[in-house]
Amino acid sequence: MKILLLLGLVVLSECLVKVPLRKGESLRSRLRRQGLLGDYLNKHPYNPASKYFPTLAQASGEPLQNYMDIEYFGTISIGSPPQEFTVIFDTGSANLWVPSVYCSSPACNNHHKFNPQQSSTFQATNTPVSIQYGTGSMTGVLGYDTVQVGNIAVSSQIFGLSQSEPGSFLYYSPFDGILGLAFPGLASSGATPVFDNMWSQSLIPQDLFSVYLSSDGQSGSFVLFGGTDTSYYSGNLNWIPLTAESYWQITVDSVSINGQVIACSGSCQAIVDTGTSLIAGPPTPIANIQYYIGASQNSNGQYVINCNSISNMPTIVFTIxxxxxxxxxxxxxxxxxxxxxxxxxxxxxxxxxxxxxxLGDVFIREYFVVFDRANNYVGMAPIA
Incomplete structure (x- = not known):
């Protein structure tokens, strides 16, 4: 269960050749290393009028809408001709699903529905899928179709067509569905995640993606598939090894204020999750943090803070x-x-x-984050 708070193949001649990309390696270098550059240039001669050397795949950005600093979602399309949907790009889950015409739940009726009969490229299955989130759930059936994310068209992508979306959370959500960016082992019904297909189909130059989340409701948030953008962070990326390959899971050494450890003493495990609005943790250490920042619980169970106290409140340091x-x-x-x-x-x-x-959006807004599947690392640097 995860919480969701309201919150390569290179075409050469007539064959397909799998050419792995090394970290930080350009496509041109990749082809040269494999002895394939000459063949490629013969097929795709360099245009002197072009400023850039042509590449087989380029990093592609997907703009995200910042919804009140609570959720970040972007627009994708599924099918031929394309049917558009807004989805949460969620590093805390691994399935892609959208509402479908098979669903009569109020939540589905309040959102865009995918109609398989209107897509010439849709392939049906009888495989059921069921996903439980912290604040919502869906059940449905899996199918295959072309999925367009930014400038990337992923062919034969498996995805869920919801048949039931119980409860009120998804009814009121400003997005239609969810696109999971975690590891395949976390995917329900063994569905291959979208990002894995981007890489296996040679649609991106590097086996990684990066995320920038804006603050204060501002625009400009994005997921960049296949690359990073140094203009969005300061200093160098700090590379953190993963401790598991399901969620994007890392070790946090400690949580402290003014050098005093107030939580996570002796280290703890954390996941970097774009699909969770807040920073969440076990009850006892979180209660300790609430105490140290002067937050008190109101009758609705929310931890409230005096807005006039913000300038005097402490900085909380996560050592990772x-x-x-x-x-x-x-x-x-x-x-x-x-x-x-x-x-x-x-x-x-x-x-x-x-x-x-x-470590949800509250944390990620302060740091440009790179999710590196090639090396199983998370890279972080302060936003510029």
Missing amino acids: NGVQFPLPASAYVRQNQQGCTSGFQSMSLPTSSGDLWI
């Missing part, structure tokens, strides 16, 4: 792989017309490696 990642009060206090609330939430997510913490 020996590097400090500070989180100022301006980042972890959520402000709206109703007042100010804490960006930390208590939640139990038990796994074989203990209760997981979730």
Whole structure:
């Protein structure tokens, strides 16, 4: 279960040749290393009028809409001709699914529905799929079709067509479905994630993607498939090894204020999750953090903060792989017309490696994050 809060193949001559890309390697270098550059140039002669050397695949950005600093979603299309849907790009799950005409739940009726009969490239299956999130669920059936994400067209992509979306959360959500970016092992019904197909179909130059989330409701958020953008962060990326290949799971050394450890003493496991709005953790350490930042629980169970106190509130430091990642009060206090609330939430997510913490959007907004599948690392650097 995950929480969702409201929140290569190179074509040469007549054959297909799988040519792996090494980290940081250009496509031109890749072809030269494999002895294929001459063949490619014969088939695709260089145009002197062109500024850039032609490539077989380029990094592609998917713009994300910032919905009140709560959720970030972008538009994809499925089918031929394309049918458009807004989806959460979620590193905490691994399935792609959208509402379908097979669904009569109020949540489906309030969103765009995929109609297989209107797509000439759709392939049906009888395989069921069921996904449970922290604040919603869906059941449905799997199918295959072309999925367009940014400038990338993924052929024969397996995805879920919802038949039931119970409850009120998905009814009121401003997005239609979810596109999971976690590892295949986390996917329900063994469905291959979209990103895995992007790489296996040689649609991107590097086996990684990166994320920038804007603050204060501003535009400009994106997922960049197959590359990074140095203009969005300062300094160097700090590479953090993964401790599991399901979620994007890492080790947090400690959580501290002014050098005093207040949570995660002796380290803890955390996942970097674009599909969760807040920072979540086990009840006891989260309660400790709420105490130290002066948050008190109101009658609705929310942890509220005096908005006038923000300038005097402490910076919370997450030490990860020996590097400090500070989180100022301006980042972890959520402000709206109703007042100010804490960006930390208590939640139990038990796994074989203990209760997981979730570094959600509250954390990610402060850091440009690279999700590196080739080397099983997460890279982080302060936003520029």
